[in-house]
Amino acid sequence: MSQTTPRISFNAIREQAEKRRKELDETGLPKVHIGMATCGIAAGALETKTAFEQALADQNIAARIHAVGCLGHCYAEPLVLVENPGWPPIFYYGVTPGNAGMIVRAFLRDGDPLLETLLGATEPNDLIPQVKDFPRFAFEKKVITQKSGFIDPEDVYDYIDHGGYETLSACLEKSPGDILQEVVHSGLRGRGGAGFPTGTKWRLAREAEIEHKVVICNADEGDPGAYMDRTILESNPHQVIEGMVLCAYAVGASKGIIYVRAEYPLAVRVITKALQQAEGLGLIGKNILGTDFSFDLSLFQGSGAFVCGEETAMIQSIEGYRGVAQHRPPYPVEKGLYGWPTVINNVKTFASIAPILERGAEWYRSMGTDKSPGTAVFSVVGNVVHPGLVEIPMGVDLRTLILEICGGIPNKKAFKAVQIGGPSGGCLPERFLDTPIDFDSLTEAGAMMGSGGIVVMDEDTCMVEVARYFLDFTQKESCGKCTFCRVGTKHLLGILERITKGEGRETDLKTLQELSQDIKLGSLCGLGKTAPNPVITSLRYFREEYEAHIKEKRCPAKMCRSLTAFYIDLDKCARGCDACVGSCPVEAIFTTKDRKKAVDQILCVKCGECMVACPVEYSAVKKISPAQLAPIIPRPEKKEDKKAE
Amino acid sequence: MHEISAEEQQQIAVCIGAFAPKRGSLVPILQRIQDEFAYLSGEAMRKVAAHLGITPGEVYSVATFYNQFRFHPPGKHAIKVCLGTACHVRGGEVILENFQRKLGIREGQTTEDKEFSIDRVACVGCCALAPVALLGDKVYGHMAPSKVEGLILGIHLEKERQEREKAKHESNNS
Ligand SMILES: Cc1cc2nc3c(=O)[nH]c(=O)nc-3n(C[C@H](O)[C@H](O)[C@H](O)COP(=O)(O)O)c2cc1C
Ligand code: FES
Numbered sequence: 056m057s058q059t060t061p062r063i064s065f066n067a068i069r070e071q072a073e074k075r076r077k078e079l080d081e082t083g084l085p086k087v088h089i090g091m092a093t094c095g096i097a098a099g100a101l102e103t104k105t106a107f108e109q110a111l112a113d114q115n116i117a118a119r120i121h122a123v124g125c126l127g128h129c130y131a132e133p134l135v136l137v138e139n140p141g142w143p144p145i146f147y148y149g150v151t152p153g154n155a156g157m158i159v160r161a162f163l164r165d166g167d168p169l170l171e172t173l174l175g176a177t178e179p180n181d182l183i184p185q186v187k188d189f190p191r192f193a194f195e196k197k198v199i200t201q202k203s204g205f206i207d208p209e210d211v212y213d214y215i216d217h218g219g220y221e222t223l224s225a226c227l228e229k230s231p232g233d234i235l236q237e238v239v240h241s242g243l244r245g246r247g248g249a250g251f252p253t254g255t256k257w258r259l260a261r262e263a264e265i266e267h268k269v270v271i272c273n274a275d276e277g278d279p280g281a282y283m284d285r286t287i288l289e290s291n292p293h294q295v296i297e298g299m300v301l302c303a304y305a306v307g308a309s310k311g312i313i314y315v316r317a318e319y320p321l322a323v324r325v326i327t328k329a330l331q332q333a334e335g336l337g338l339i340g341k342n343i344l345g346t347d348f349s350f351d352l353s354l355f356q357g358s359g360a361f362v363c364g365e366e367t368a369m370i371q372s373i374e375g376y377r378g379v380a381q382h383r384p385p386y387p388v389e390k391g392l393y394g395w396p397t398v399i400n401n402v403k404t405f406a407s408i409a410p411i412l413e414r415g416a417e418w419y420r421s422m423g424t425d426k427s428p429g430t431a432v433f434s435v436v437g438n439v440v441h442p443g444l445v446e447i448p449m450g451v452d453l454r455t456l457i458l459e460i461c462g463g464i465p466n467k468k469a470f471k472a473v474q475i476g477g478p479s480g481g482c483l484p485e486r487f488l489d490t491p492i493d494f495d496s497l498t499e500a501g502a503m504m505g506s507g508g509i510v511v512m513d514e515d516t517c518m519v520e521v522a523r524y525f526l527d528f529t530q531k532e533s534c535g536k537c538t539f540c541r542v543g544t545k546h547l548l549g550i551l552e553r554i555t556k557g558e559g560r561e562t563d564l565k566t567l568q569e570l571s572q573d574i575k576l577g578s579l580c581g582l583g584k585t586a587p588n589p590v591i592t593s594l595r596y597f598r599e600e601y602e603a604h605i606k607e608k609r610c611p612a613k614m615c616r617s618l619t620a621f622y623i624d625l626d627k628c629a630r631g632c633d634a635c636v637g638s639c640p641v642e643a644i645f646t647t648k649d650r651k652k653a654v655d656q657i658l659c660v661k662c663g664e665c666m667v668a669c670p671v672e673y674s675a676v677k678k679i680s681p682a683q684l685a686p687i688i689p690r691p692e693k694k695e696d697k698k699a700e
Numbered sequence: 701m702h703e704i705s706a707e708e709q710q711q712i713a714v715c716i717g718a719f720a721p722k723r724g725s726l727v728p729i730l731q732r733i734q735d736e737f738a739y740l741s742g743e744a745m746r747k748v749a750a751h752l753g754i755t756p757g758e759v760y761s762v763a764t765f766y767n768q769f770r771f772h773p774p775g776k777h778a779i780k781v782c783l784g785t786a787c788h789v790r791g792g793e794v795i796l797e798n799f800q801r802k803l804g805i806r807e808g809q810t811t812e813d814k815e816f817s818i819d820r821v822a823c824v825g826c827c828a829l830a831p832v833a834l835l836g837d838k839v840y841g842h843m844a845p846s847k848v849e850g851l852i853l854g855i856h857l858e859k860e861r862q863e864r865e866k867a868k869h870e871s872n873n874s
Binding site for chain 1: 722723724725726727728730731752761762765766767768769783784785786788789790791794797798801802821822823824825826827828829830832837839841844845846848849
């Protein structure tokens with residue numbers, strides 16, 4: 056054994072990180088942290104950053120601008136944290152370029168924190184309310200995303216300065232068996248959907264008596280309405296890398312791959328850079344931290360096929376074939392990539408490893424439930440006031456998550472359903488809101504934990520249409536290997552399309568039910584086995600909605616466009632007002648004889664723009680189902696039209 | 701169809717040459733070529749096949765399996781409309797239809813003048829801004845049919861401005 060231990064090797068790196076931070080701290084300059092993950096950039100964070108730079112230059116104020124990842128509060132983007140010496144750190148939300156200039160002038164220059172535009176402070180003080188008292192912050196328990204939004208994802212030293220890679224250096228001094236044991240004890244279950252115990256998977260890989268083993272991080276994130284994995288990678292890639300190295304050490308793997316979708320350009324860039332930096336510091340690659348342990352880690356870009364999130368299909372795609380699912384067993388841990396034992400885990404699973412090994416299995420088990428310990432990250436989107444990423448302990452109920460943490464349903468609408476688990480999951484109605492969010496309870500209710508996508512739907516969402524949407528997705532994404540999945544989903548989709556168009560038949564519901572069961576039984580991989588779930592749950596919980604479509608040609612939520620119509624209530628329409636006219640993309644709105652407005656039902660494409668455009672004090676635009684209930688108002692002859700004007 | 705120039709032939713060869721001739725390089729090579737040219741031409745796929753020692757049909761079969769690959773050049777302004785769950789629930793379909801109507805093409809197609817193309821994508825990671833559309837790499841949140849018109853108008857105006865500038869430049873130079 057040589058004299059340098061991993062800890063000694065690491066100390067030099069950590070000192071470097073600390074030195075850099077001290078230098079920055081000693082300048083005593085204000086700091087402006089700007090969230091620059093995809094959601095922030097989409098909301099205009101780049102422009103906001105430029106505006107800050109400009110304003111600071113204009114005012115001749117020195118400050119440090121720090122690009123950080125996503126804090127999860129996507130509703131508040133661009134989100135900025137300002138650390139002004141003498142003040143508690145303050146969050147500002149929705150910071151436009153104009154706001155940026157104002158913050159620089161009023162707060163940094165004149166010492167006025169702009170109470171009306173701030174979100175809250177992160178430390179106790181007498182003046183400014185603290186964010187930890189808001190439900191959106193208070194319920195959260197951050198383990199996986201603890202550092203997200205506070206560090207610069209493109210700077211490995213920032214991660215190290217926040218305690219990163221410390222666990223790796225400590226663990227490399229222990230035996231791989233000890234690491235494995237701790238992960239087994241923690242009870243961690245895979246966060247990619249199925250909830251398979253991670254420790255068990257790792258042990259199987261460790262016990263395989265083959266020299267060459269592989270670790271793959273599944274960042275394919277196929278669920279079309281979820282973005283947790285992407286945001287974690289964009290905000291804190293090193294925590295995932297650290298987890299992968301620890302896994303490789305525990306199971307004895309020498310090769311690793313991070314499988315990210317190519318459609319995530321920012322994540323790809325951030326990971327590429329992170330891998331270079333980690334390799335540069337000897338945290339991955341040959342002889343990690345001076346030990347005998349080597350782990351070659353690279354990036355593979357997935358080409359956008361939902362089924363490639365399935366582990367055997369993913370392996371096919373890395374090997375250069377069509378991503379077609381394979382029969383299991385053998386499971387990848389026995390015979391995976393190129394026949395080598397392969398551990399595949401989700402991004403969040405790997406991101407949980409370093410915290411578990413740092414603070415111990417007992418600590419981890421103290422969060423969450425007995426059978427689903429720890430925390431989980433959800434992307435809660437759709438009709439909620441505060442959409443974004445939320446990390447909570449397992450076992451918190453849906454009501455708390457949706458109505459309290461995420462602020463409930465906007466626009467005074469009623470809650471209708473929550474869709475969990477994406478295309479493989481199900482829609483749960485209000486009476487399930489008290490269901491705790493953990494692997495087993497959700498499965499029992501007919502939904503699925505999935506990877507963490509939660510879409511909240513209000514009363515204006517049609518459940519038949521939602522089921523159709525998901526079937527449309529899975530039907531297109533079926534790899535085509537199993538007949539039931541390939542043809543069956545197409546058939547299901549056809550029936551659902553018919554129903555949403557008002558052409559449903561009485562026998563359809565029975566067919567949907569039976570076909571769903573057959574597809575579940577007749578498919579090889581999880582895609583087919585779960586594809587009918589949205590149909591099965593919506594049929595179970597919202598049957599009357601299907602019946603209204605079929606028997607009365609009525610869409611109760613007024614969402615299915617073939618079954619609804621827009622019309623203008625002439626009693627409410629204000630004479631001479633033409634707010635709606637310009638909003639119509641197809642010129643379907645015309646002026647009636649008495650200078651009010653009406654909708655030409657033949658031209659109307661039912662986009663609903665006129666309803667938005669109509670001033671609230673009139674609220675004259677109405678939506679109705681079935682469509683034939685809309686009053687038909689004839690278009691006046693052209694001549695009269697002229698006269699009226 | 702788009703002719704492949706000698707220079708492009710060369711570029712394709714460079715893309716392919718960067719990878720070892722083994723089956724596992726197939727998808728990364730195709731990605732590299734698409735990065736370079738924005739689509740996969742028949743010629744490029746034949747060259748890839750030769751490099752890897754497999755049939756062009758095999759390359760095509762793999763390429764068509766994945767959503768990422770396109771086989772026609774996209775428009776200069778590539779429009780992508782998000783139809784992820786959050787965007788769907790908030791009316792993404794209506795936005796897509798508006799683009800289609802305005803440009804007179806369907807999703808997956810490119811306008812005749814090669815200016816615009818429309819594609820659908822699933823969740824671009826900013827569901828809080830749903831419905832979302834992308835123009836090139838730029839994300840436009842809270843889309844509405846009226847904004848569709850504005851976006852396309854904006855591009856046309858910008859193009860006209862550039863043409864005016866160019867004309868001015870040329871007349872100044874002559
Ligand atoms: C159709 C299908 C799609 C899947 N998509 C994903 C995905 O996007 N991300 C993921 O981590 N797991 C996905 N999985 C689950 C993986 O097959 C695998 O179980 C998981 O990556 C294991 O990691 P874990 O134990 O950490 O959850 C998918 C499974 C199926 C059947
Ligand atoms: S669903 Fe459109 S951005 Fe997520």
